[in-house]
Amino acid sequence: MKSARPSSAHRFSLQSVHMVFPVAKEHGIQFYKLLVFTILGFLFALAGCSEEAPVIAQVGDTLLRRPDFDAFVGNLSPVDQQNSRGAPVPYLQSMVDRELLLLEAGEHSLADDIEITEQVRFEVRARLAEVFQMNVLTTQLEITELEIEREFENSRLNHERFLRRILVRTEDDLNQVLADLAAGRSFKEVLEPFAVNDAIAEGDGVVGWYNYAEAERRFRIPRRAFFAAELKRTLPPVRLPKGWQIYSFLDEREGELQAYYEQVRRIVYERQWDAINQQELELLKHKYAVEFNPEALQQLFAVIGAKPIRTAALSDGDGKIKLYTYVGGEMDLITALNNLRQQGLSGPLPAQQVAADVFEELLLRPLLFEREASERGWAQEEEFLAWKQEMHNKIVLNALMDRNLDTGVNVSEVEAREYYQANKSKFYTPDRVTIRELITDTSEAAMKFREQLEAGVDIGTLLIRRDADTHGKPRSGELKLTSILASKYPKLVAAAFAAQEDEWVGPLATADGH
Structure with a gap:
């Protein structure tokens, strides 16, 4: 390990304070709602001197107890968790601030906002789909050593070749090197003026032993060329960001599985995972009598065409066309489009010939996995309900912050400086x-x-x-x-x-x- 000069801790600029202060000022106005804030009771609770969990703070109708504090701290970074044991009061204050912000969000009826409701709904679906996968799919995975060994051989990852190369910067140098090699000049002679270009080879152009996957990933050598090339024969150059790579293979050998074990195991794992996912999806499609409407897909392409998903709009009539129907529910085009946006898709729709498969993976699979997880009662488990409430609160608070920043509060430079001086410890970044x-x-x-x-x-x-x-x-x-x-x-x-x-x-x- 080699160290470079560390950058010392520094404070944010006052511009950062100007961004934070309006929010602090906004929810600071709401402190009249804090009915009980008993530091002595809180410290007493932390000392573990009471069998029951006493109230350590009350915000509106919300009572905060020691288990709430433990849960709050449990979601913090490891360093903050450790610090909270020595100086708990600032963390309790953060809990109180959070509850005050939630009260303010309630005054704005953000919990009933359609966009927030849809975002929470999307997160719940994704989480329940993961719960289904963890509880059902992972139990079916069974990766044996024999499968790993077979994959190593069948994928040809066991075939290694010894690579040497010359790196050049200009097209003139490229043509000269190719001409010299074709004329029979030795590789060593041709390499000499260009050896300094290669940070990997030790001056002799020798890079090392690689299988096709590493050669393709690290040196852009096409898979077909890797296997087809004759030893010691110069191959067509590879274009690199800052020049060209002229290369050949000197030798070949059987690689050792141990060197690629995790890579091969991951390939086997992913193949099994995909197969089990597809198998469960087909079973659930049958169980819930899923029907796909190809005419709806055609209409979606007819209306949107090549427009980006993030800005595409559907009429009320088109939006209500059913893409999927199933026992107890349906998915129309507007829901499908919104779901795609929530998954981060913003460009054009996938190619029409593969769109049905893509939509089945992105839309139908999470929907059915969520449905089955709910049927099995996993949506009502205490751990999931706690996660759901926490996710709901995060989304609401983010929306509140966005609204406050968009609305803006006029803060003078004097106010910002005063806040900064009183809260310097909040504006440090780590070494x-x-x-x-x-x-x-x-x-x-x-x-x-x-x-x-x-x-x-x-x-x-x-x-x-x-x-x-x-x-x-x-x-x-x-x-x-x-x-x-x-x-x-x-x-x-x-x-x-x-x-x-x-x-x-x-x-x-x-x-x-x-």
Whole structure:
């Protein structure tokens, strides 16, 4: 791990305060609604001196008790959770502020707003569909070692080739290199003036052993070319963002499963997952007698055409055309269109020839999974109801904030400065440091890597090896750490912030290796 100079903690500008202050001012006006706020009772409750959970605050008709506080803190970041045990009062104040905002939202009848209701409905459907998948689909997954081994061979991920290349910047250099190689000049001679262009190869153009998936992902080598190319034969160049790659393969071998185990297992997992999803969908389509209306789909394309989904509009008549009908319900075109928007689709509709399959995946599957989850009573479980209420509150509060910011409250610079001076602690950002990280399995291997790095070997050269990995960028290992990660990675964060700039540190034992 190598540390760069950390950026010190800093405060937001007064422009940030101008954005926050109106909301604080707005809900601050509502503090007359706070009927009870007993700090002594709260601290007594935290000390655990009472068998019952006493009221620690009351906002309107809402009573806040110790379990409410625990639940509130449980949704915070790990650092805030830890801080709340030493200084609970600010977190209770945040709970009170939140309840005041919810009261204000109630005054604006935001809970009855159609857009908010639809957004909550969408989130509930997505969550229940996930609950169904977790409770029903995951129990059917069964991945055996034999399946993984077969996939490794059948997918040809086990076939590796030894890659070498020359990187050039200009088209003239490209043509010259191709001409020289075709004329029989040695690869080493042709490479020499361009070796500095390659941060991965160690001056000899040799990049390493790769299977087709890695060669395609990292070096843009087409899959067909990977398998069809003759050894030591120069292949058609690959266009890169800053030039061209002239390459060939020197050798080939059988790869080891262990090196690709997680990749292969993920392929098997995804195939099983997709198959089980489709199987359950077909069963539910039969159970709820789903009927698809192809004429509705044709009308949707006739009206919208190539217009973006985010701005497309349907007439009342077109909007009420039923796309799906099923036992106990239906989905019309306007509902389908709104659902697509809620899922983040904003461009044109999918190609008409595949639209029916796409809509079945995006619209019908979540609907039926939600329906079945509700039929099995999972929508009434205490945990789900608590989640639903929390999601509803978040959506309402976001809408309230948006409305307050849109409406605007005139705040003078003097008021903003006063608020800033009184609340400086709220306007800090955590310390940050940029490091370069290399991970390997053992301390001994890590020490050897460190020796090479300190000798001047580029980290990108080492990261292409099978026994090296990183959480940072694939070629540079660059990673940004903030002080708030100290609770999760105490050794790493402590070492990173203690290190001098350009100093290699380690090996450090982590959950992923050294």
